[in-house]
Amino acid sequence: MSTATMTMTTAPRVRRPTRLVTTGVMIGRSLRHTVRNVDAMIMAIMLPTMLMLLFTFVFGGAIDGGRGGYVDYVVPGIILLCAGFGAASTAVDVADDMSNGIIDRFRTMPLRAMSVLTGHVVASLARNLLATGVVIGVALLLGFRPNADVLDWLGAIGVIAVFILAITWLYAAIGLAARSVEAANGYGFALLFLPYLSSAFVPTDTMPSWLQWIAENQPITPIIETIRGLLMGTDAGTRPLWAMGWCLVIIAAAYLWGSWLFARRARRN
Amino acid sequence: MTNPAIDVRSLRKSFGNQHVLDGVDLAVEAGSIFALLGPNGAGKTTLINILATLTAADSGTAIVAGHDVAEDPDGVREAVSLTGQYAAVDEVLTGEENLRMLARLSGFSAEQARARATELLTRFDLTDAAARRAKSYSGGMRRRLDIALGLVADPPVLFLDEPTTGLDARSRQALWRTIRELASAGTTILLTTQYLDEADALADRIAVLDGGRIVAEGSAAQLKARIGGELVEVRSADGVLLREIPTDGSLDSLRRVLADVAADPASVAVHVVVRKPSLDDVFLTITGAAPQSTIDAEQEVAA
Numbered sequence: 001m002s003t004a005t006m007t008m009t010t011a012p013r014v015r016r017p018t019r020l021v022t023t024g025v026m027i028g029r030s031l032r033h034t035v036r037n038v039d040a041m042i043m044a045i046m047l048p049t050m051l052m053l054l055f056t057f058v059f060g061g062a063i064d065g066g067r068g069g070y071v072d073y074v075v076p077g078i079i080l081l082c083a084g085f086g087a088a089s090t091a092v093d094v095a096d097d098m099s100n101g102i103i104d105r106f107r108t109m110p111l112r113a114m115s116v117l118t119g120h121v122v123a124s125l126a127r128n129l130l131a132t133g134v135v136i137g138v139a140l141l142l143g144f145r146p147n148a149d150v151l152d153w154l155g156a157i158g159v160i161a162v163f164i165l166a167i168t169w170l171y172a173a174i175g176l177a178a179r180s181v182e183a184a185n186g187y188g189f190a191l192l193f194l195p196y197l198s199s200a201f202v203p204t205d206t207m208p209s210w211l212q213w214i215a216e217n218q219p220i221t222p223i224i225e226t227i228r229g230l231l232m233g234t235d236a237g238t239r240p241l242w243a244m245g246w247c248l249v250i251i252a253a254a255y256l257w258g259s260w261l262f263a264r265r266a267r268r269n
Numbered sequence: 270m271t272n273p274a275i276d277v278r279s280l281r282k283s284f285g286n287q288h289v290l291d292g293v294d295l296a297v298e299a300g301s302i303f304a305l306l307g308p309n310g311a312g313k314t315t316l317i318n319i320l321a322t323l324t325a326a327d328s329g330t331a332i333v334a335g336h337d338v339a340e341d342p343d344g345v346r347e348a349v350s351l352t353g354q355y356a357a358v359d360e361v362l363t364g365e366e367n368l369r370m371l372a373r374l375s376g377f378s379a380e381q382a383r384a385r386a387t388e389l390l391t392r393f394d395l396t397d398a399a400a401r402r403a404k405s406y407s408g409g410m411r412r413r414l415d416i417a418l419g420l421v422a423d424p425p426v427l428f429l430d431e432p433t434t435g436l437d438a439r440s441r442q443a444l445w446r447t448i449r450e451l452a453s454a455g456t457t458i459l460l461t462t463q464y465l466d467e468a469d470a471l472a473d474r475i476a477v478l479d480g481g482r483i484v485a486e487g488s489a490a491q492l493k494a495r496i497g498g499e500l501v502e503v504r505s506a507d508g509v510l511l512r513e514i515p516t517d518g519s520l521d522s523l524r525r526v527l528a529d530v531a532a533d534p535a536s537v538a539v540h541v542v543v544r545k546p547s548l549d550d551v552f553l554t555i556t557g558a559a560p561q562s563t564i565d566a567e568q569e570v571a572a
């Protein structure tokens with residue numbers, strides 16, 4: 001009977017868009033959201049910049065007596081914090097989408113509704129790379145003097161990008177798991193504490209031993225040490241492998257968790 | 270009906286221990302307008318969501334445009350479009366961006382998408398607001414954009430859940446026109462509405478959903494015939510409706526009712542109006558939500 005039904009009208013019918021078009025449209029949508037959410041954009045850039053100023057001027061003096069050395073030490077950590085701030089709003093964006101009817105519209109169309117998440121993740125990557133650029137610029141003004149060549153820089157940016165992808169997917173899944181936009185905001189905030197329990201601001205050997213164990217074995221530390229190694233020429237040892245391993249595990253886990261949550265919410269609704 | 274575009278058999282759906290749909294059977298002919306009525310909470314939205322693949326039924330079958338909603342949801346999605354009860358627009362994007370996005374996601378080229386957006390903006394009287402973010406739209410404008418989004422792809426089957434709620438009289442008339450045009454071009458339209466005059470004016474067939482089942486189905490005329498012939502309205506001198514008494518339309522029953530009214534000492538200086546039943550009367554009678562006076566009147570006549 002379907003053919004008979006289909007031939008009832010001469011009007012053009014729904015065609016299934018290609019995966020590429022769907023993903024492209026979703027990325028365009030999320031980028032527009034990002035650019036138009038001026039507050040989130042300012043927060044993503046301002047907060048890490050202020051943290052950088054705080055750490056270098058207020059704590060920097062007390063910690064090692066001179067500013068220059070501490071700037072060099074702290075910048076990689078601030079870069080990671082920065083990525084975290086910018087990515088946290090992905091949880092809110094996703095939760096917002098899920099509570100809005102637009103997702104139901106996508107779900108009744110012959111497309112992969114999950115690509116909504118891909119859109120948010122790519123937009124977050126763009127937003128955070130921009131914020132990272134600003135933070136590095138400010139750091140250079142404050143006296144950050146990396147001894148990195150072009151390849152080191154590219155490597156560092158690559159590591160930062162992979163980290164942003166990992167943390168954004170995690171936030172996207174958190175946004176799906178949260179029951180409300182406010183909750184997504186709250187859960188997302190909790191993750192921002194991780195960099196403080198790492199080698200971001202002080203070397204781990206200054207910490208009490210139990211904390212040192214946590215700081216050494218959590219994913220942020222190898223990532224920071226990898227970036228530090230690339231930009232400052234410090235010896236990172238096997239940490240780049242750990243850093244990439246952690247990021248890939250987080251991406252895979254968050255993606256699977258997100259897919260499961262997405263399908264579950266789709267069925268419920 | 271040889272060729273239903275929507276064919277629902279023994280459909281059941283519960284939320285917890287609440288049986289929202291309790292064996293629904295429904296067939297909608299291709300190219301027709303079908304109105305689904307029912308009191309709040311009857312399960313109209315639930316049924317439409319199942320047909321549009323948003324919600325899974327517990328049991329029963331639903332075939333939409335030849336595809337089973339449970340077995341071939343993607344086939345269904347290629348053939349339907351849903352405009353839900355609550356607006357589903359992207360508030361951050363402008364009206365035009367919303368339409369273009371939907372067109373791209375329906376397989377239009379960028380060029381075709383732009384043309385389609387312009388066409389729909391014009392049709393739904395949103396050209397002036399095209400470049401404004403949907404967040405700034407009034408309720409009715411948002412609803413119009415929402416409906417326009419549902420029409421972008423021009424699918425063979427269209428679900429409209431309370432499409433005219435919140436629209437002003439002019440927009441409502443315009444939407445009725447659009448719905449009629451679509452149907453005469455072959456689109457099958459299943460809509461819900463709380464405005465019974467709308468169902469009366471628009472729908473080829475009407476079904477009433479109540480207590481989880483379809484309790485009445487037919488054309489508006491057939492449904493009205495179900496509750497008999499003329500109604501006798503008894504109004505006070507200042508026009509307040511006192512009683513509404515159904516008759517079977519025969520001269521005999523009319524005479525009996527009028528004699529009763531005349532014999533009632535309370536009915537000094539009353540106005541009596543004899544009228545045809547409206548769909549509201551049908552709805553109230555069928556769904557058991559009839560006001561007290563009508564129920565009394567029925568018992569009176571039966572006695």
Ligand SMILES: Nc1ncnc2c1ncn2[C@@H]1O[C@H](COP(=O)(O)OP(=O)(O)OP(=O)(O)O)[C@@H](O)[C@H]1O
Pocket residue numbers: 268269284289307308309310311312313314315316354
């Ligand atoms: N996701 C859900 N979880 C639990 N109960 C639900 C859910 N969706 C609907 N219901 C319940 O199912 C019943 C039918 O709801 P539905 O929205 O289908 O009614 P409706 O006929 O569309 O009503 P209205 O005219 O008010 O729009 C209601 O009692 C509602 O509370």
Ligand SMILES: [Mg+2]
Pocket residue numbers: 313314315354430
């Ligand atoms: Mg409803």
